[in-house]
Amino acid sequence: MLKISLEQWRMFHAVVEFGGFNQASQHVYKSQSSIHNAVSKIEESLGVKLFLIEGRKTVLTEAGRMILRRSDYLLEEAKKVEDIGLTLSQGIESHLKIAVDEVFPRTLLYQALEQVSEKFPTVQIELLESILSGANEMLDKEDVEIAISPNSLGAGLSEHLCEIKFGAVVTPDHPLSKIDRNLTLQDLKKFRQIVVRDSSTSNNKEKANDGWLKxxxxxxxxxMQSSIDMVSKGLGFAWLPLNLIQDKLENNTLIPLPLDGNSERSVSLYLTFKDLDALGPVAQDFITTIKSLCAI
Structure with missing residues (x-):
């Protein structure tokens, strides 16, 4: 049986937070005597002195500072328990799993996750990164509630989210960069290409890989990061998402190849889910948030 209640710990913290017993009583709507009694109970139970009065100031003793640090964790955990109970009573999910293709802009993803977490601080979010059909496979297996994928599941199951631009790039000292003309596909065929494997675990022989494969x-x-690293070390060329290599293009670590035709290509990304109405408040808030950020 605990000797000290959570309410007594809260009164102790109130004295520290507001700078004294009188100030604490005004903010927590308790009488000054009840706050004194709560702190005295802690001191008696632990056999330590928590506060000293110096002039008009109430200051912590050395023991009081140590107890404050320890009890702070106790109150935080109690608050989490209360929040979880409230979340469950309102039908809010305790977990949200999202599969995201690795080409999706990380800045937008992190902003969306942060905004959702601010509204639902107790919800645990699990992010699973994928390539090509991997995200939708996880959705199909019900390993995740939401997927951001380059493959649409069709009307009612997918919404267009954004376009991702890819460019064929190499390092400035790569032999392809030394050819003083627009490059043909025959030129590219002579050099090593770095491609990214579809992360789907199915045995489908038609699984795609990222980019031109000839x-x-x-x-x-x-x-995708392995592909970026290899190309950056001059080990080959690759079609890479421009949003992930913007800094390397700006400092000329990587340069675009002048292809005979389009030097860039676009890939659509889709927000996919099985049943929007069946998703909980957290999942729906993520969908609203990520769509809003992509529309800016």
Whole structure:
């Protein structure tokens, strides 16, 4: 049986927060005597002195400062328990799982997650990163509630979210950058291409890989960042999402290839889900938030 109640700990913290017993009583709507009694109970139970009166100031003792640090965690945990109870009573999900294709702009994703977390601070969010059909596969298996994917599931299940531009790039010292003319597909075929493997775990032989695949040499990786790193080290060329390499383009670590035709291509990303009406408040808020950010 605990000797000290949460309410007594709250009174102790109120004295510290507001600078004295009288000030605390005005803010927590308790009488000054009841706050004194609460603090005295803590001191008696623990056998320590928590406060000293110096002139008109109420200051913590060394023991009081240590107890404050420890009890702060106790009150935070109690608040979390209350928040979880309220969340459950209102039908708010305790978890949200989202699959996101690795080409989606991270700045927008992190902004959306932060805004959702501010509204629902007790909800645990799990982010699963994927490539190509991997996000929709996780949605189909019900491993996630929401997916951001380059593959649409059709009307009522997918909403167009944004366009991602890709460019064929190399390092400035790569042999392809030394060819003083627009490059043809035949030029590209002679050099190693870095491609990203579809993260779907299905046995479908028609699974896609990211980008043009007709180079005679090809290295296949599982993550977009691996492709970026390899190309940045001069190990080959690749079609990379411009939003993920903007800094490298600006400082000329990577340069676009002058292709004979379009040097850029676009890929649509879709917000996909199985049943919008069946999603909880947190999932729906994420959908609203991410759509709003992408529309800016």
């Amino acid at each position: 180079a005679n040499q090809r290295w296949t990786v599982s993550h």
